[in-house]
Amino acid sequence: MEIKAIRGFNDILPDEIGKWQFVEKTAREVFEGFGFSEIRIPIIERTELFSRGIGEATDIVEKEMYTFTDKSGNSLTLRPEATASMARAYLEHQLHTFDPVAKLYCIGPMFRYERPQKGRYRQFYQIDAEVFGVDNPMVDAEVIVMLIHFLERVGLEKLELQINSLGCRKCRPRYREELKSFLTKKSFQLCEDCQRRLETNPLRIFDCKVETCQKAIADAPKVLDFIDDECQNHFGKVKEYLEAAGLTYILNPRMVRGLDYYTRTAFEVVSYQLGSQNAVTGGGRYDDLFKDIGGLDVPGIGFAIGMERLISLLPKDKEFVQYPHLFIAALGGETNREAYRLVNQLHLEGIRAELDYEGKSLKSQMRRADKLKARYVLILGEEELKKGRAVLRNMKTKSQEEIPMKDLLDTLKAKLQQFSVKINRMGDLASEG
Numbered sequence: 158m159e160i161k162a163i164r165g166f167n168d169i170l171p172d173e174i175g176k177w178q179f180v181e182k183t184a185r186e187v188f189e190g191f192g193f194s195e196i197r198i199p200i201i202e203r204t205e206l207f208s209r210g211i212g213e214a215t216d217i218v219e220k221e222m223y224t225f226t227d228k229s230g231n232s233l234t235l236r237p238e239a240t241a242s243m244a245r246a247y248l249e250h251q252l253h254t255f256d257p258v259a260k261l262y263c264i265g266p267m268f269r270y271e272r273p274q275k276g277r278y279r280q281f282y283q284i285d286a287e288v289f290g291v292d293n294p295m296v297d298a299e300v301i302v303m304l305i306h307f308l309e310r311v312g313l314e315k316l317e318l319q320i321n322s323l324g325c326r327k328c329r330p331r332y333r334e335e336l337k338s339f340l341t342k343k344s345f346q347l348c349e350d351c352q353r354r355l356e357t358n359p360l361r362i363f364d365c366k367v368e369t370c371q372k373a374i375a376d377a378p379k380v381l382d383f384i385d386d387e388c389q390n391h392f393g394k395v396k397e398y399l400e401a402a403g404l405t406y407i408l409n410p411r412m413v414r415g416l417d418y419y420t421r422t423a424f425e426v427v428s429y430q431l432g433s434q435n436a437v438t439g440g441g442r443y444d445d446l447f448k449d450i451g452g453l454d455v456p457g458i459g460f461a462i463g464m465e466r467l468i469s470l471l472p473k474d475k476e477f478v479q480y481p482h483l484f485i486a487a488l489g490g491e492t493n494r495e496a497y498r499l500v501n502q503l504h505l506e507g508i509r510a511e512l513d514y515e516g517k518s519l520k521s522q523m524r525r526a527d528k529l530k531a532r533y534v535l536i537l538g539e540e541e542l543k544k545g546r547a548v549l550r551n552m553k554t555k556s557q558e559e560i561p562m563k564d565l566l567d568t569l570k571a572k573l574q575q576f577s578v579k580i581n582r583m584g585d586l587a588s589e590g
């Protein structure tokens with residue numbers, strides 16, 4: 158039987174990888190410009206980190222974690238998100254002793270046992286950025302400004318920034334009770350899961366997709382009407398700072414986020430081009446997470462971008478695939494040895510060069526060069542080689558010129574170097590005559 162990838166786990170093939178590299182490279186450039194440093198964290202952690210961090214009564218912890226027992230009997234989990242792990246690393250390595258403020262980002266795969274569909278996978282990639290150690294609302298806005306700037310830099314359009322405040326552990330219990338008593342009256346409308354959520358975590362009912370639950374919650378009390386003065390004040394400042402930075406946002410009082418660690422600011426960036434899984438990014442403040450995982454009292458705020466969703470929104474007219482700069486068509490005998498020598502030399506210069514390994518005819522080599530979208534073909538014929546010359550064909554203009562072999566490397570470098578520079582700059586393969 159043919160072995161296939163697991164459902165919800167995707168291969169990212171060479172013709173798509175240019176987009177991924179472009180997005181990752183831009184994220185690194187933008188985030189580092191905003192003072193963030195990369196951190197790499199393990200893919201597997203102790204289950205407890207996520208159950209305590211994300212919350213026992215969330216969908217992620219209740220139903221979606223890839224949890225297993227290792228050979229020593231430890232319960233381990235493939236990370237469903239990165240925030241809790243980054244907080245653990247900050248505590249474990251006492252990063253606060255260097256500077257209480259840490260601005261960190263990480264890029265990598267996450268794992269959730271969700272029902273796969275367009276924009277929802279079991280292994281998916283996130284770009285995650287977090288600021289630890291500051292509770293000033295200025296940093297809430299700073300993080301959102303960085304996010305929007307990044308999304309614009311990669312070329313995303315028609316996005317909507319939605320914000321809300323979820324209050325804190327002092328004021329939220331009152332809202333929770335109010336919501337619970339409101340929904341208890343409508344509990345006959347709620348699905349089985351939400352009947353349970355009503356007891357364990359009524360805020361999660363906002364995220365339920367079942368129509369009757371959505372109807373039940375339609376005119377539920379709003380969290381913003383219940384948050385205390387300190388939280389109101391914090392939220393007011395976040396909005397002021399966003400406005401000062403020229404950002405427009407939509408206030409979405411129904412956005413509660415699917416993880417329990419959030420306090421105060423919560424935000425999402427959605428795109429209506431995405432269908433039902435429309436959140437490109439989710440994030441917010443989590444001032445109790447560090448305490449919950451057994452550490453210091455450190456506030457934090459951050460976001461995670463879903464890379465698959467972001468990549469599906471990249472401009473369609475932009476070219477991301479890297480084609481060979483040069484195809485070397487050797488025509489037998491000594492020319493093969495020369496092609497081999499040349500291709501190695503070009504690779505060392507960072508020039509993407511391809512050649513034929515099968516002794517094919519010129520016609521068939523030209524066909525392959527065309528299929529590979531090579532920009533130039535160097536034709537090495539025995540006669541020409543004896544005269545110390547080769548033919549260089551521009552595949553776009555179809556023009557050909559004879560080049561002395563001794564000048565070949567310099568000529569090619571001069572013609573192609575401009576390309577390499579452009580590609581290195583941003584994966585932007587500008588067309589060339």
Ligand code: HAM
Binds near residue numbers: 240278286
């Ligand atoms: P999240 O909302 O669970 O937040 O995920 C963030 C983003 O990851 C989503 O907006 C979506 O684009 C993407 N995503 C989530 N699940 C899937 C999936 N199954 N398939 C494809 N994409 C998915 C968090 O993970 C928080 N850790 C974000 C955060 C960081 N909050 C504060 N700091």
